[in-house]
Amino acid sequence: SQTIHQWPATLVQPVGSPLSLECTVEGTSNPNLYWYRQAAGRGLQLLFYSVGIGQISSEVPQNLSASRPQDRQFILSSKKLLLSDSGFYLCAWSHFGLSLSYNEQFFGPGTRLTVL
Amino acid sequence: RKEVEQDPGPFNVPEGATVAFNCTYSNSASQSFFWYRQDCRKEPKLLMSVYSSGNEDGRFTAQLNRASQYISLLIRDSKLSDSATYLCVVNTLTGGGNKLTFGTGTQLKVEL
Numbered sequence: 001s002q003t004i005h006q007w008p009a010t011l012v013q014p015v016g017s018p019l020s021l022e023c024t025v026e027g028t029s030n031p032n033l034y035w036y037r038q039a040a041g042r043g044l045q046l047l048f049y050s051v052g053i054g055q056i057s058s059e060v061p062q063n064l065s066a067s068r069p070q071d072r073q074f075i076l077s078s079k080k081l082l083l084s085d086s087g088f089y090l091c092a093w094s095h096f097g098l099s100l101s102y103n104e105q106f107f108g109p110g111t112r113l114t115v116l
Numbered sequence: 117r118k119e120v121e122q123d124p125g126p127f128n129v130p131e132g133a134t135v136a137f138n139c140t141y142s143n144s145a146s147q148s149f150f151w152y153r154q155d156c157r158k159e160p161k162l163l164m165s166v167y168s169s170g171n172e173d174g175r176f177t178a179q180l181n182r183a184s185q186y187i188s189l190l191i192r193d194s195k196l197s198d199s200a201t202y203l204c205v206v207n208t209l210t211g212g213g214n215k216l217t218f219g220t221g222t223q224l225k226v227e228l
Contacts, residue, residue, distance in 0.1 A: 043120075043220040044160070044203075090159055103148050103207045103214050107159040 002027035006091050006108035013115055019064075019078040021111050023091030026072065031093040033074040034105060035066055038088040050074060051096065086115045117142050122204050122219040129226055133194050137222045139187045139204030150205040151178055151189050154221065160203055164189070194226045 003026045013019060025031050035047040046059045048066035056066050063082060067075045074091055089112075092105040121140045129135045141149075148167050152160040164171050166187060170179040177190040187206075191198055204219040 041220075044218040046215070088157075103216070104150065104162055104165055105216060106162065110159050112157070 004093055004106060004108040006111055008111060011111060011113045013081050015083055015115055016080045019081055021076040021089055023074040023108055024072055025093045030071060030096045032096055034092040035076050036090045081115045083115050086113055088112050119217045120204055120206050120219040122222045124220060124222060126223040126225050129194055131194060131196060131226055131228055134192045135194055137189045137202055139219055141185050141206045143208050144185060146206045146208045148207040149180055149187050152203040152205055154201045154203055196226050199224055199226045
């Protein structure tokens with residue numbers, strides 16, 4: 001069965017500090033990978049998605065970046081955090097393919113980031 | 117108009133009640149639909165997928181009306197453990213691939 005891991009679970013960082021959040025998936029090959037942010041009281045916002053190693057698509061302009069150095073590893077980074085970067089960051093995966101069922105996305109446990 | 121709209125609630129219902137949530141979407145090209153459940157401070161978990169007119173799984177029934185661009189989730193015989201936020205999610209094929217758009221969720225509180 002497939003599992004998705006994220007770490008750290010909780011993070012408190014000062015404004016201007018760097019950020020690195022990691023996500024790994026087990027039990028599947030060539031997954032589509034996603035980074036979302038959920039701000040308090042708001043819906044999930046897609047930040048980045050990747051359909052393969054080194055392939056990153058950005059959905060919104062921001063001071064965050066993403067990388068996919070390995071097939072099942074997805075990293076979210078920032079060089080300098082802003083107060084507005086606070087939120088609940090969720091990594092998700094889906095199967096690669098055209099079947100409608102492959103649009104189902106499965107989420108990791110998330111990282112709760114507070115920028116002070 | 118928001119891409120996916122849900123009544124935020126909260127819906128406070130007694131244990132054993134039947135409750136229904138509604139969701140409307142704006143993009144008529146949307147292909148598939150999902151309901152996710154999210155517990156407080158946890159990740160969303162897939163509850164049901166809807167690819168045709170509807171889907172049923174135990175106490176949960178989802179229905180899709182493409183003409184009205186409307187999806188519903190019905191929960192029968194509510195349990196205390198059903199208390200959560202229910203997210204309506206719409207999948208649309210765009211130039212950049214499949215895109216999931218999430219509603220902001222409907223909060224359900226099941227009480228004794």
